[in-house]
Amino acid sequence: MSSDASAPxxxxxxxxxxxxxxxxxxxxxxxxxxxxxxxxxxxxxxxWLGLVYIAALAALLVTAFWTVDSFTGTVSIEWNxxxxxxxxxxAVYQAVTLRTVGVALLVTVIDILIALPIxxxxxxxATPRMQRVLVILVLMPLWAxxxxxxxxxxxxxxxxxxxxxxxxxxxxxxxxxxxxATVITLAYLWLPYVIMPIYAGLERVPDSLLEASGDLGAKxxxxxxxxxxxxxxPAIIAGSIFSFSLxxxxxxxxxxxxGASQMLGNLVYTNVGAANNLPLAAAIALIxxxxxxxxxxxxxxxxxxxxx
Amino acid sequence: xxLSRPLRTTLGALTIAxxxxxxxxxxxxxxxxxxTSQSLVWPPPGFTLEWWGKAFQNQGALSALWTSVQVxxxxxxxxxxxxxxxxxxxxxxxxxxxxxxxxxxxLPIALPGIVTxxxxxxxxxxxxxxxxxxxxxxxAHATFCIVTVFNNVQARLRRTGTNLEEASADLGAGIxxxxxxxxxxxxxxxxxxxGLLAFALSFDEIIVTxxxxxxxxxxxxxxxxxxxxxxxxxxxxxxxxxxxxxxxVIPIYIAQRIAGAERVSK
Numbered sequence: 001m002s003s004d005a006s007a008p009x010x011x012x013x014x015x016x017x018x019x020x021x022x023x024x025x026x027x028x029x030x031x032x033x034x035x036x037x038x039x040x041x042x043x044x045x046x047x048w049l050g051l052v053y054i055a056a057l058a059a060l061l062v063t064a065f066w067t068v069d070s071f072t073g074t075v076s077i078e079w080n081x082x083x084x085x086x087x088x089x090x091a092v093y094q095a096v097t098l099r100t101v102g103v104a105l106l107v108t109v110i111d112i113l114i115a116l117p118i119x120x121x122x123x124x125x126a127t128p129r130m131q132r133v134l135v136i137l138v139l140m141p142l143w144a145x146x147x148x149x150x151x152x153x154x155x156x157x158x159x160x161x162x163x164x165x166x167x168x169x170x171x172x173x174x175x176x177x178x179x180x181a182t183v184i185t186l187a188y189l190w191l192p193y194v195i196m197p198i199y200a201g202l203e204r205v206p207d208s209l210l211e212a213s214g215d216l217g218a219k220x221x222x223x224x225x226x227x228x229x230x231x232x233x234p235a236i237i238a239g240s241i242f243s244f245s246l247x248x249x250x251x252x253x254x255x256x257x258x259g260a261s262q263m264l265g266n267l268v269y270t271n272v273g274a275a276n277n278l279p280l281a282a283a284i285a286l287i288x289x290x291x292x293x294x295x296x297x298x299x300x301x302x303x304x305x306x307x308x
Numbered sequence: 309x310x311l312s313r314p315l316r317t318t319l320g321a322l323t324i325a326x327x328x329x330x331x332x333x334x335x336x337x338x339x340x341x342x343x344t345s346q347s348l349v350w351p352p353p354g355f356t357l358e359w360w361g362k363a364f365q366n367q368g369a370l371s372a373l374w375t376s377v378q379v380x381x382x383x384x385x386x387x388x389x390x391x392x393x394x395x396x397x398x399x400x401x402x403x404x405x406x407x408x409x410x411x412x413x414x415l416p417i418a419l420p421g422i423v424t425x426x427x428x429x430x431x432x433x434x435x436x437x438x439x440x441x442x443x444x445x446x447x448a449h450a451t452f453c454i455v456t457v458f459n460n461v462q463a464r465l466r467r468t469g470t471n472l473e474e475a476s477a478d479l480g481a482g483i484x485x486x487x488x489x490x491x492x493x494x495x496x497x498x499x500x501x502x503g504l505l506a507f508a509l510s511f512d513e514i515i516v517t518x519x520x521x522x523x524x525x526x527x528x529x530x531x532x533x534x535x536x537x538x539x540x541x542x543x544x545x546x547x548x549x550x551x552x553x554x555x556x557v558i559p560i561y562i563a564q565r566i567a568g569a570e571r572v573s574k
Contacts, residue, residue, distance in 0.1 A: 014367050019450075023482075030483050031477065031482070031483055035400065038397055038401045041393050041394070041397035042393070044389070044390060044393055044398075045390040045391075045394035045413075046394075046412075048386075049390075049412050049451070049455075050412075050418075051414065052428070052447060052451050053412075053424075053428075054310075055426070055431065056428050056431035056435075057423075058428065059435045060423075060427040060430050061430050061432070063434060064431050114326060117319055117322045117323070120319065121322070121323045122323070125311065125319055133456060134323065137327055138326075138327065140557050141334055141553065141557065144334070144553040144555060145529070145549065145552040146513075147512075147529050147533060148334070148337065148549040148552050148553055149333065149334070151532075151545070152333035152336060152337045152549070155336050155337060156333050156336055158334070158347075158348040158349075160347070160348070160349040160350065161336075161349070162336050162350040164350070188329075191330075212511040220311060220312065220315060222324060241418055243524030245418055245419065246420065248420045249386060249422035250422075251422065251515070256536065264422070264464055265420070265422045265515070267349055267405060269533065272426060272429060272519065278426075278429075278433075278434060284421065285423050285426045288423055289419060289423055289424065292418065292420065
């Protein structure tokens with residue numbers, strides 16, 4: 001204690017004392033109050049997301065219980081369950097919901113089946129140099145414009161198009177536009193969103209783990225099934241959220257290559273645009289919301305949401 | 309892991325097959341843009357540069373392009389600020405409701421675009437009584453772009469840790485100085501990559517845009533969609549499609565290079 005008093009005052013060579021500016025005082029205040037700091041960080045983003053997005057979703061839910069005045073065509077605030085009942089019991093809505101969910105599931109399964117081997121080759125087989133080239137090659141064109149890619153498939157599948165030209169010598173025809181074209185195109189569109197998380201997930205699986213499994217006598221398939229797959233689940237599910245959700249709401253691709261088939265998105269679109277029935281459109285939109293909430297709730301515990 | 313030779317070859321062949329599948333449709337569009345035929349016939353009966361000339365004089369397409377650039381720039385700037393703030397908050401603090409906030413950021417892209425679209429359409433029109441147009445598109449785009457900035461910044465913050473920031477504070481630097489001289493330089497390339505992705509996402513978006521654009525404002529994707537089914541515009545659409553692929557490839561390539569370069573230098 002006494003030695004402290006006799007010691008020369010501490011010198012901070014070359015560092016001038018900070019000037020007492022308002023900014024400095026605020027800085028000192030903030031560094032002493034982590035809660036305040038956190039509050040300031042979160043205010044703007046929460047304000048935006050809460051006010052713009054959550055409020056809009058809540059309003060959508062409310063609107064589904066309103067009606068449209070059949071004379072004026074304006075939304076009138078008359079509370080009733082008509083729209084919800086229509087959507088839940090109407091044969092058209094049930095059929096379209098089943099079709100949409102079916103397409104979304106099929107697209108997701110196809111994408112995962114394609115993504116797994118490709119991502120595995122990229123992450124574990126290719127040389128580091130090749131790996132970087134492959135990442136760019138696989139991801140770059142697929143990030144390119146959504147419409148262009150849907151249109152490209154229209155062009156490929158059209159009558160007299162590339163597929164026709166390829167299969168005509170063998171007595172075939174192009175399958176043309178329809179539900180199968182929708183599935184192909186959507187699977188093509190969302191493939192990067194599935195490959196990316198799976199590739200990232202595989203990169204995180206250490207090679208030493210795979211070697212240990214091999215040393216313990218596991219064959220390739222056994223290692224893949226018992227070591228790689230369990231570690232990869234969150235990444236696979238993260239990818240599936242994109243392909244499933246994006247397919248669930250799509251109506252543009254269906255318009256471009258789907259022929260006469262309709263999905264939930266088309267119903268929402270017609271009711272907002274041509275029919276100008278926002279309440280009914282809102283009620284229809286609740287279907288994909290409900291499906292996604294259930295889906296996200298189911299996968300929450302897998303840690304998939306941290307892998308997005 | 310020792311992979312058998314046939315398995316390696318199979319995986320390699322599959323990868324090549326998928327790459328071919330990825331590029332063939334885009335290649336078809338490229339070739340079509342030089343085709344003398346207005347319909348989508350393969351192989352093209354002849355080649356011409358006519359559509360390329362017409363495309364660059366198409367006023368509708370050019371003004372739509374300009375609108376898209378403005379929307380994407382504004383949406384990117386907003387999402388850069390908001391995404392960075394929320395990423396720092398979630399990565400550097402532990403607080404009640406942290407999980408909910410991270411879900412909130414993801415939600416606008418985890419829910420189908422049509423949901424985001426109609427929710428915002430309804431909120432703007434029915435609830436707030438606003439006229440749809442340029443600014444409603446910007447607000448909508450910024451909302452779902454936040455997540456790309458957020459993801460990039462969060463990943464970077466997780467990797468860099470807090471050591472340097474603590475050292476800076478120990479040496480007497482205030483919060484602003486630490487952010488300006490330590491945190492921000494570490495984040496710079498992540499912000500660049502996140503911003504580029506946000507720009508690309510906004511530039512390309514059509515579903516949410518359709519619902520928030522109203523009748524007067526046309527972004528490039530909307531213009532393309534409107535002209536897709538008009539036989540005499542189809543060749544011009546082909547040209548714009550090719551240009552779009554070429555242009556959108558640039559930011560993604562740069563973002564990948566930055567990410568790749570940093571992984572190597574680490």
